[in-house]
Amino acid sequence: MIRFENVGLRYGTGPEILRDVTFHVLPGSFHFLTGPSGAGKTSLLRLLFMSIRPSRGLIHVFGENALALTPAGRAELRRRIGIVFQDFRLLDHLTTWENVALPLRVMGKKESEYREDVTDLLRWVGLGDRVDAYPEILSGGEKQRAAIARAVIGRPELLLADEPTGNVDPLIADRLLRLFVELNRLGTSVIIATHDYALMDQLDAPRLVLYEGHLDLR
């Protein structure tokens, strides 16, 4: 599904943040991506999501060479990937419901086809009473859950999450982890970037550990 070979990344003329990163992600797998702050977790997720290009190496996403994709081809692949950003990236002029429905709208689906699904998912992540609320009045944890709901609403084949439980209490964190596991059971590959050991300890999943630019699988 995902194949990185000798990938290196540097921003501008700065030092290499990632060095010779090589790993494979198989369909239906579940990985944690961890490492100290500044180790390059977010950069690795951005490479996986094709929002930046590596300085060197090869990246294959869903069997396609990510470095040779056209903008249309990249957009097509991104529809198969869900991503949760650390800073949520919700659109302030859209309600919670509209934010979550955005990927389906982009796919060209009719509102009548997904109205119930979006409402059910919002209820499931504990935002049933915040459907019409705008992001600016949501708490950090609520924004986090809305961002997660947006990432999973399109049943992606690959889910990337950057610190998805960073702003929520343990109860909600546990619930969100169960959502990820459930998605994984349904066939979605999941990569969660986190340094929350309590969260990682709840699940027996392989850990991709980034340290000083190198990646180890543990």
Place this chain on the structure above:
Amino acid sequence: MISARAFIDDLREYPWVNLLAGLLPARFQPKTAQIVPSASIAGNALTVVIAIMSFLACLTAGAVYMVNQSARAWVNDIASEITIELDPVNTADIEKKMTLVSLFLAKQSGITRVKPLTAEDSAKLLEPWLGRSDALSALPIPRLIAVEIDRSNPPDIETISAALSQSFEGVTLDDHRRWRAEIRTLTRSAALGGLAVLGLVAAATIAVIVSATRSAMASNREIIEVLHFVGANERFISREFERHFLGLGVRAALVGAVGAMLVFLLLPVIMHLLGGDGGTSVTEMSRLVGSGELDFPGYLLCVLVVFVVASLCVITSRLGVIRVLKSYA
């Protein structure tokens, strides 16, 4: 640059309902929020500029059309007439000569009507330039005979002209060829001038839309990034912007066109007011632009301008968005 085929394919699968909904003012639009908010697109100032451009384009197109129609009618009119001019100098009995020439002309085939103009009629023709004066009667004003010709069976003008010169001294024939050529030159110049103005208006509209698109893209950069992250392609993103520009373009162009149509409706009144009591300027203006009233095809031309302006808005914004998106990539 987007290819023509891709553009046509895209038009075929266009979400026309959503697009047409974009024509409505924000308060009448569907409740599902727009991904790109209307308020983030340059609003009133841009609408006013496009309305002015549309107004100018409609005025220009309408005026050129009107002059063209008037000139065509005029050319048709004078093409079915020839004028015989009799030099009064060295002619003892000009009235007798008028009668003889008229009789000669009436016998020629292809001539339907011969109308000798009296000395008063000839003097009246000079009034716009020399004013009304008794002194005119003392001047040796050439006498004229208006001849109507059968356009389906026209006479041999060259033969008649030669015969007149041979038979009568000081008689010349004018088939208005020089006038017609001058009118054609004038209308062609007016049309070219109109096209130049329309070209400038189109260029200014494009420049304004390009600038507004860039500004809208810059202020909505975050939205564009999120759209990219959820898998939106360039076409989807450009549609979200261009529906705003289409709505804005149609509304502004309609305002401009309606303004121009009102001017054309009021033009006869304006001409009358400018010309005071129906003096020379009204007469001259009427010769140039006819009655000053635009006919139905003329108004259709204004509607066409609305379509062209709206299309310019859509195409320019689309190309602008795609260009900026490529620069982001």
